[in-house]
Amino acid sequence: MQIPAQFDYVRASTIEDALAQLELHGPESRVVAGGHSLLPMMKLRLARPEWLIDINDLYELDFILPEATQLRIGALTRHSTLLESADVARLFPIVIDAERVIADPIVRNRGTIGGSLCQADPAEDLATVCDVLRAQAVVRGPAGERILSMDEFHKGPYETAVAQNELLVEIRFPIRPRSGSAYEKVERRVGDWAVVAAGAAVSLAEDGSVDDVAIGLTAVGLDGTIAEAEAVLRGRQPSQALFEEAGRLAALASLPVADQRGPVDYKRHLADELTRRVLRRACARALETQTTTTQEG
């Protein structure tokens, strides 16, 4: 039987209350939201916080808010809510691609986007999604709010820039015209962590060439997006030959390690193939939006 070590529990009623509790209880206090990362770690005694500050009552952090230039998502938004959001599906199909393969529907009923990002598991799908969408993380603390890029947010495996007395409150995805995005993951069985996964976001210029592109890989030891693979595409008309070259360079840049999910060669092969596929699909989706926009105009 797996039971966490002893701790004290308090439920925060507002963001300010959560921050005050973190300040009051100090370094051995941890925030819990969905609990599907922290509680398993506590059951294995890999984490032993003395205080748990439950933020599940902070309904003000459970929102999906489309604005003219960005989509704002509250940190307490459940995976299941993201998956069912028409705004998310329309603007950022990569999020739907990824959410469909994160754990299982029942875990997705509890787990939150903020919790996933703060856990910062090196195989976390949403980390790659946020990287390629050039997302911003809004972090609140006693001194006010900080807005971080994903590069600033991610410090390494299981480590983020969120200080002990701070709370991740919001994720922002910038909205670009003529853009498309996609995610694809290979897993050993349904709901498992990725063997390898790839994500891409593409914005096209009016002439159909690639204005901006971001490519990310999950579970192969990379931080941030893969600049050398992106450079191949930028400013050029998308083509299968370029997707293949980008895939090759992404696989070269990857740093997979052999484990129970597969050997290095296999993971490199996946990095290559999945990069091509997500680029192809992201570009196709960008063209679809372009067509839709034209028709509406």
Next chain:
Amino acid sequence: MQISMTVNGDEITRAVEPRVLLVHFIRDELRLTGTHWGCDTSNCGTCVVLMDGVPVKSCTVLAAMADGHAITTVEGLATGATLDPVQQGFMEEHGLQCGFCTPGMMLTARALLDRNPHPDDTEIREAISGQICRCTGYATIVRSVKWAADHPVVAEDAEEEVPA
């Protein structure tokens, strides 16, 4: 700490240690042993209960987190001696063999049918994809849920819903 919640319609209040998991609270404290305790790692889904109507894995929820919420366990499915259509469906279509996964399967099925009264096979399989059955191979479980979808409880106020 003291927690209160509604379990199968009954208000309960108990003193618990914060570290007590909801599955153990339900089984050991409330003695509702229909909720099974399986893998302990939120994989197998036999511990699924409904929290405010939403399926959750109770091995990965603290009892304290359920304070103030409404919990439904498998014991809360039937109305008196009348089985929920999901329960009846599992009988009619042989949805269980050993029965270990059954409580979680039935609660997930109930929540699915409440949201989507006529799911197709793919939707049923997706809904139960976080749960493991090692006996039936799922085919009979899917048939059981379909049986339940085909035999809904007729609401008492159903006549009012018919447009005049």
